[in-house]
Amino acid sequence: MKIALIAHDKKKDAMIQLAIKYKDTLAEHELYATGTTGTLVMGETGLSIIRMKSGPLGGDQQIGSMVAEGKLDLIVFLRDPLTSQPHEPDVSALLRLCDVQSIPLATNVKSAEIMLKAVKNKEI
Numbered sequence: 001m002k003i004a005l006i007a008h009d010k011k012k013d014a015m016i017q018l019a020i021k022y023k024d025t026l027a028e029h030e031l032y033a034t035g036t037t038g039t040l041v042m043g044e045t046g047l048s049i050i051r052m053k054s055g056p057l058g059g060d061q062q063i064g065s066m067v068a069e070g071k072l073d074l075i076v077f078l079r080d081p082l083t084s085q086p087h088e089p090d091v092s093a094l095l096r097l098c099d100v101q102s103i104p105l106a107t108n109v110k111s112a113e114i115m116l117k118a119v120k121n122k123e124i
Helices: 009-021 023-027 034-046 057-067 089-100 110-119
Strands: 002-007 030-033 050-051 074-076
Touching: 002 009, 002 034, 002 050, 002 057, 009 023, 009 034, 009 057, 023 034, 023 110, 030 089, 034 050, 074 089, 074 110
Parallel strands: 002 030, 002 074, 030 050
Antiparallel strands: none
C-alpha cells in the first residue's frame, strides 16, 4: 500500500507519536510525506519515507498529483483547523481530490488510528 503522511505545524508532534505507535504497520508499506513532516517522522522512527516539498512550497500539490494519478491508497493528514494556513487552497484541493478519487483520508488522530488499525488487520 502507498500511504502519505502530512501534518500542519501544530500537529507534527501528534504525527510523530502516531508514527511511533504504528511503526511496524507503516514499515510494511511505501510511505510518502511532505518535506518537514517526513524529515521529523524519519528522524524519530527510522522509517523510510519518500519526501516531497514542504506543504506551503508545493508538497500538498505534489501529493494531490499522486492522488489524481491513482498513485496513493491512503492519506493521513493531521490538519490544524484552528490556524489559518497560507496554502489553504492547496489543502482544499487535496481534500477534494481524495473525495473524487475515493482515497481514504484521515484528518485527525482518532480517524488515523481507525484506518491504520484496518491496514494492520489487512481490512483495507
